[in-house]
Amino acid sequence: MNPTVVLQRALLPALQLLLVAGALAWAMNVPGRLGMNLYTEQLLFVALGLALAITFLVVRRKRGQSGSPPWFDQLLALLALGSCGYLALDYPDLIHEVIYRPLYGVVLAGVLVGLVLEAVRRTAGMVLLIVVAVFFIYAMFGDRLPAEFATRPVDFDRLMVYLGLDTSGIIGSPLTVAVTVIIPFLLLGELLSRNGGSDFFTSLSMAVIGRHRGGAAKIAVVGSTLFGSISGSAVANVAGTGVVTIPLMKRSGFPGRLAGGVEAVASTGGQLMPPVMGAAAFLMAEFLEVSYATVMMAAIIPALLYYVALFFQVDLLAARLGLQPVPADRIPDTLKVLREGWYFPLPFAVLLFGLLGLNMRPELAVLLGVVTLVICSMAFGYQGRRLSLRMLLAALSATGRSAIDIVIICAAAGVVIGILNITGGAFGMSLQLIALSGDNLIVLLLLAAVISIILGMGMPTVGVYVLLAALVAPALANAGVEPLVAHFFVLYFGMLSMVTPPIALAAFAAAKLADADFWQTGLSAMQLGWVAYLIPFLFVASPALLGIGEPLEIAWAVLTAIIGIFFVSAGIAGYLRLVLGQWYRLALVIAGLLVLIPSGAWAGAVFGEIIGLISGGLLVARLAFSGDGRATVSKA
Numbered sequence: 001m002n003p004t005v006v007l008q009r010a011l012l013p014a015l016q017l018l019l020v021a022g023a024l025a026w027a028m029n030v031p032g033r034l035g036m037n038l039y040t041e042q043l044l045f046v047a048l049g050l051a052l053a054i055t056f057l058v059v060r061r062k063r064g065q066s067g068s069p070p071w072f073d074q075l076l077a078l079l080a081l082g083s084c085g086y087l088a089l090d091y092p093d094l095i096h097e098v099i100y101r102p103l104y105g106v107v108l109a110g111v112l113v114g115l116v117l118e119a120v121r122r123t124a125g126m127v128l129l130i131v132v133a134v135f136f137i138y139a140m141f142g143d144r145l146p147a148e149f150a151t152r153p154v155d156f157d158r159l160m161v162y163l164g165l166d167t168s169g170i171i172g173s174p175l176t177v178a179v180t181v182i183i184p185f186l187l188l189g190e191l192l193s194r195n196g197g198s199d200f201f202t203s204l205s206m207a208v209i210g211r212h213r214g215g216a217a218k219i220a221v222v223g224s225t226l227f228g229s230i231s232g233s234a235v236a237n238v239a240g241t242g243v244v245t246i247p248l249m250k251r252s253g254f255p256g257r258l259a260g261g262v263e264a265v266a267s268t269g270g271q272l273m274p275p276v277m278g279a280a281a282f283l284m285a286e287f288l289e290v291s292y293a294t295v296m297m298a299a300i301i302p303a304l305l306y307y308v309a310l311f312f313q314v315d316l317l318a319a320r321l322g323l324q325p326v327p328a329d330r331i332p333d334t335l336k337v338l339r340e341g342w343y344f345p346l347p348f349a350v351l352l353f354g355l356l357g358l359n360m361r362p363e364l365a366v367l368l369g370v371v372t373l374v375i376c377s378m379a380f381g382y383q384g385r386r387l388s389l390r391m392l393l394a395a396l397s398a399t400g401r402s403a404i405d406i407v408i409i410c411a412a413a414g415v416v417i418g419i420l421n422i423t424g425g426a427f428g429m430s431l432q433l434i435a436l437s438g439d440n441l442i443v444l445l446l447l448a449a450v451i452s453i454i455l456g457m458g459m460p461t462v463g464v465y466v467l468l469a470a471l472v473a474p475a476l477a478n479a480g481v482e483p484l485v486a487h488f489f490v491l492y493f494g495m496l497s498m499v500t501p502p503i504a505l506a507a508f509a510a511a512k513l514a515d516a517d518f519w520q521t522g523l524s525a526m527q528l529g530w531v532a533y534l535i536p537f538l539f540v541a542s543p544a545l546l547g548i549g550e551p552l553e554i555a556w557a558v559l560t561a562i563i564g565i566f567f568v569s570a571g572i573a574g575y576l577r578l579v580l581g582q583w584y585r586l587a588l589v590i591a592g593l594l595v596l597i598p599s600g601a602w603a604g605a606v607f608g609e610i611i612g613l614i615s616g617g618l619l620v621a622r623l624a625f626s627g628d629g630r631a632t633v634s635k636a
C-alpha cells in the first residue's frame with residue numbers, strides 16, 4: 001500500500017482524537033493541574049488548526065468527490081496546522097505586539113481568515129460563505145454608504161488582525177463555546193448513538209404508544225424528541241430516526257408528504273428540547289452571560305407546547321384518516337425494552353443533577369454523564385454488545401469528525417461578529433430596523449420573524465442563530481423586549497427555516513426518505529408546526545411562557561396555551577370526534593387564537609381570552625353530545 005495513504009489513514013483519526021482530547025482535557029482543567037498556565041486562546045488556535053486540517057483532508061472541494069485528498073488539500077491541511085500551531089505557541093508574546101500590526105501578524109491573520117472561509121464553503125455551503133463575504137464588503141466599503149447606513153472606516157490590515165487574532169473575532173465567544181462546551185456534548189450523543197441509545201428510545205416509544213391510533217406517527221414524535229435533544233441537528237435527527245419512523249408511518253396509512261412532514265417537525269423541535277438543546281443554546285447562554293441552566297429552564301415550556309401541538313394534530317389526523325395502530329407483532333415488549341436499556345436515561349439524570357443540583361459548568365456536568373454512560377455500557381451492554389476500548393476510541397474519533405462543522409461555523413460566526421464590532425454595524429443595523437418598524441413593536445416583531453426565516457434558509461441553526469443574535473436580537477432588546485425573550489424569538493424563527501420552503505433542509509431530507517414531493521412535504525410540515533410560528537409572539541407578550549413571573553401566572557399561561565392549542569389543532573386537522581365542516585373549523589381556530597393571546601398582552605386582552613374559552617368550550621361540548629361520531633358537522 002502507498003505509504004502516503006497509510007499515513008493519511010493513521011493521521012486523520014489521530015487529528016480527530018486530538019481535537020476531542022484537547023476539549024476534554026480543558027474541561028477537566030488538566031493543564032492547570034499539571035502546572036501549565038495556558039491562555040484559552042492557545043487552546044482555540046490548536047483546536048481550530050485541527051478542525052481546519054480535518055476539513056481539508058475529509059471534505060473535498062467539490063461535492064461528490066471521494067478518494068485520497070489531492071496534494072493541494074494536503075498542503076492546506078499542513079498550512080492550517082502550521083499557522084495555527086505557530087499562533088498558539090507565540091500567542092503570549094503576540095498579544096503584546098498585535099496592536100502595532102506587525103507584518104507577520106497581518107499575514108498569519110489573513111491566512112487564517114482565508115482558510116476559515118474555504119472551510120466554511122466546504123462544510124456549510126455557499127450560503128454562509130456568501131453571507132460572510134457580504135459582511136467583508138460591508139466592512140471595507142461601509143464608510144461610503146449614505147450617512148444613516150455608514151460605518152466607521154477600517155484599514156485592511158487592521159481588519160485582518162482584528163478578525164484573526166483578537167478575541168472579538170475568530171477566536172471569540174462562539175469558538176470558545178464550540179470547543180470547550182459543545183464537543184463534550186457531542187461525545188455524549190455519539191456514545192449514545194453507537195451504543196444503541198437511539199434504538200432504545202425508538203423502541204421505547206413504540207412499546208409505550210404504538211398501540212394507539214396513529215401510533216406510527218406518535219412514535220416519530222416521541223422518538224425524534226428524545227433523539228433530537230441528543231443530536232442537536234434537525235437533519236441528523238431526520239436521518240437517524242426517519243429511516244425507521246417514515247416507512248412505519250407510510251405502512252400504517254399516512255401519505256408520504258404527511259409522514260415526511262411529521263418527521264421534519266418532530267426532528268426540528270429536538271433542538272429546543274432540554275436538557276441537550278443543540279449548540280445554539282450554549283451560545284445563547286454565552287451571549288446573555290447567564291448559565292446554561294437558565295436557558296434550559298426557560299426552554300422547557302415552549303418546547304412542551306411545540307410537541308403538545310404536534311401530538312394533538314397527529315392524533316386527530318390519524319382519527320380522521322381512520323388509521324390503525326402499529327400491528328401488535330411489530331410492537332416490542334415494554335419490560336424487555338426497559339430491561340435491555342434501562343441505563344440510557346441515567347446520563348441525562350446525572351447531567352441535570354450536575355447543572356441544577358451542583359451548579360456545575362455544562363462541560364463538567366456532561367462529562368459526568370459521559371462517564372456514567374461509559375461505565376454502564378461496559379458493565380451491562382445493550383442487546384448483547386458491550387462498549388469496548390476500541391469502540392470508545394472510535395466514538396472519540398467520530399466525535400472529532402462530527403465536531404468540525406460546528407467549530408468551523410462558529411469560527412465564521414466570529415468573523416461576522418468581529419466585523420460588526422469593528423465597524424459599529426451592529427448598532428447601526430439595530431437602529432435602522434427599529435426605524436423601519438416605525439417604533440411599532442408588532443411591526444418590528446414581524447420584520448424580525450421574516451428576516452430570521454430568510455437568513456436561516458440553507459444555513460445550519462448555529463450559524464443563523466449567531467447571525468440573528470448579532471443583528472436582530474439587539475433591535476428587539478432596544479425596543480424593550482426582555483433580552484432572553486429576544487434571543488429565544490430569533491432562535492425559534494431561525495430554526496423554522498428548517499421546515500419553511502423554499503429552502504427547508506429538514507423537510508427536504510424527510511421528503512427524500514418518504515419518496516414524496518418536497519413542496520408538499522414542506523407545506524405539511526408548516527401546517528403541523530404552526531404553533532412554532534406563533535409561540536415566539538406569545539412569549540414576547542407573556543414572558544411567563546418562558547418561566548418568567550409568579551408561579552400562578554406561569555401555570556395559568558401554560559394551561560390556557562394548551563387549551564388554545566387544542567382548539568386550533570382540532571380546527572386545522574378538521575376532526576374532533578366528528579369530521580368538521582369549514583365553518584366549524586374556522587370557529588374553533590378563532591376561539592383557540594383568542595385563548596392563546598395572553599391576558600396581559602394589552603388592556604382588555606383578558607376579555608378575549610374569556611370569550612375564546614367560553615366559545616371554544618361550547619363548540620367542543622356540542623361535538624361531545626352530537627350523533628354517533630360518524631356525522632359531519634358542517635355548521636358552527
